[in-house]
Amino acid sequence: MQTSAELAAMRRAIIISASGLGSTSPNPPVGCVILDAEGSTAGEGYHLYKGSAHAEVNALAAAGARAAGGTAVVTLEPCNHTGLTPACHQGLLDAGIARVLIAVLDPTSRGEGGAERLRRAGVEVETHVLEQEALVVLAPWLASLAWQRPVLHLLRQLDTSGHPAPPSTEAVAEADKQRLVHDLVISAKDVVEEGRPGCHGTSVFRLPTGPLPAAPEAAVIHLTATGARTVLLTGTSKLSDRLLGAGLVDRLTFLQPIPTPSRTAASDASLPLPEGYALSRITRVGEQLVITAERRS
Numbered sequence: 551m552q553t554s555a556e557l558a559a560m561r562r563a564i565i566i567s568a569s570g571l572g573s574t575s576p577n578p579p580v581g582c583v584i585l586d587a588e589g590s591t592a593g594e595g596y597h598l599y600k601g602s603a604h605a606e607v608n609a610l611a612a613a614g615a616r617a618a619g620g621t622a623v624v625t626l627e628p629c630n631h632t633g634l635t636p637a638c639h640q641g642l643l644d645a646g647i648a649r650v651l652i653a654v655l656d657p658t659s660r661g662e663g664g665a666e667r668l669r670r671a672g673v674e675v676e677t678h679v680l681e682q683e684a685l686v687v688l689a690p691w692l693a694s695l696a697w698q699r700p701v702l703h704l705l706r707q708l709d710t711s712g713h714p715a716p717p718s719t720e721a722v723a724e725a726d727k728q729r730l731v732h733d734l735v736i737s738a739k740d741v742v743e744e745g746r747p748g749c750h751g752t753s754v755f756r757l758p759t760g761p762l763p764a765a766p767e768a769a770v771i772h773l774t775a776t777g778a779r780t781v782l783l784t785g786t787s788k789l790s791d792r793l794l795g796a797g798l799v800d801r802l803t804f805l806q807p808i809p810t811p812s813r814t815a816a817s818d819a820s821l822p823l824p825e826g827y828a829l830s831r832i833t834r835v836g837e838q839l840v841i842t843a844e845r846r847s
């Protein structure tokens with residue numbers, strides 16, 4: 551059982567983990583909060599990009615000596631391997647952490663998971679704490695791991711009849727907002743760039759050197775090789791049409807002008823929603839409806 555302070559700490563860890571969206575790939579966005587032995591917040595941290603400190607290391611550094619006898623609240627199972635950075639489970643043990651709360655188990659745990667290692671060292675460990683809420687941030691990373699390719703998101707302006715149209719100011723603003731949380735953005739001219747240039751650190755992320763192959767499956771292999779977990783396709787291009795046609799686009803966001811209250815529908819007045827997608831969210835921005843649909847996997 552968790553105390554209300556521990557649940558609040560997990561929510562804080564989940565929220566700050568989202569600060570790493572768009573920059574941690576191929577690593578996951580992870581957040582961590584350290585509570586001292588009395589249950590008060592002593593420090594927090596998140597993972598920013600591969601090669602930089604993991605969330606637990608940043609949180610422990612902030613907590614300092616107050617971590618001893620305290621609780622680590624972390625959105626993903628602490629790693630048990632020494633990679634570009636030291637193993638997090640060891641860092642927690644060295645700091646004298648007595649209890650660890652984990653939201654999501656790490657499917658990439660090499661050999662024995664960090665949770666098990668901590669338990670064997672005498673630490674009290676609880677897993678699946680607010681797991682569904684942590685998935686709000688971690689789901690795309692987990693999906694990309696499972697599918698061994700980036701999650702693809704297509705954002706497109708439509709006219710009132712459902713045909714592709716030049717972007718409205720609302721569509722441009724939506725694309726500018728979305729690019730902050732995607733690893734790569736592919737523009738209407740098929741140019742591939744980082745959502746936030748340089749944010750993945752140096753020598754980790756490899757952008758394609760030439761144009762992407764025309765075949766959708768081959769294009770996805772090239773995108774996977776960059777280390778990207780999430781890719782935003784903006785505008786209308788042959789590549790985005792081919793990826794959509796091949797069923798490789800996972801999320802669709804359409805912007806469509808608000809229709810008049812009474813309107814004679816044109817025969818083609820529908821949304822170009824392919825088979826296998828379901829509406830997940832509809833909202834309004836300015837004079838546009840923003841319609842989101844997800845691929846049912």
Ligand SMILES: Nc1c(N[C@@H]2O[C@H](COP(=O)(O)O)[C@@H](O)[C@H]2O)[nH]c(=O)[nH]c1=O
Pocket residue numbers: 576577578580581596597600601603604605606626627628629632633634635638656658659
């Ligand atoms: N970023 C992160 C974790 N990421 C884990 O570490 C792996 C990457 O290791 P490395 O390349 O050495 O940084 C990654 O695949 C995932 O399993 N784990 C954590 O406990 N906390 C973190 O903040």
